[in-house]
Amino acid sequence: MDSSFNSPELQxxxxxxxxxxxxxxxxxxxxxxxxxxxxxxxxxxxxxxxxSSCLQNCAGRYLDMSILIMKRFQSMP
Structure with a gap:
């Protein structure tokens, strides 16, 4: 197997x-x-x-929930 596939730069x-x-x-x-x-x-x-206000609020809530979900999955064993 070619070792370049496992190089840190490629990873x-x-x-x-x-x-x-x-x-x-x-x-x-x-x-x-x-x-x-x-x-x-x-x-x-x-x-x-x-x-405009709706779009800002919607995007903010979407990002907040995405971050919350990612943190939750990261904390799972």
Whole structure:
């Protein structure tokens, strides 16, 4: 077996790509969920103040829950 597959540099690169994929997945889910909840009509050139506030609150709660869930899984044996 080629030892370059076990190199620390390759392992580090793979871990970084895995983290990047997880962040991209989270952003896509957050965008979809918050958009569906907060944007009820056809969007104009700008969000209304209520849409903007809703999006900010939704994104904040989504991130808070994601962090809470990740911490919970990390603490499991």
């Amino acid at each position: 580090n690169l793979l871990e970084q790509e895995k983290q990047r994929a997880l962040v991209n997945e989270m952003v896509a889910k957050l965008t979809s969920a918050c958009w569906d909840k907060c944007i009820t009509g056809s969007p104009g050139s700008k969000f209304s103040s209520s849409e």
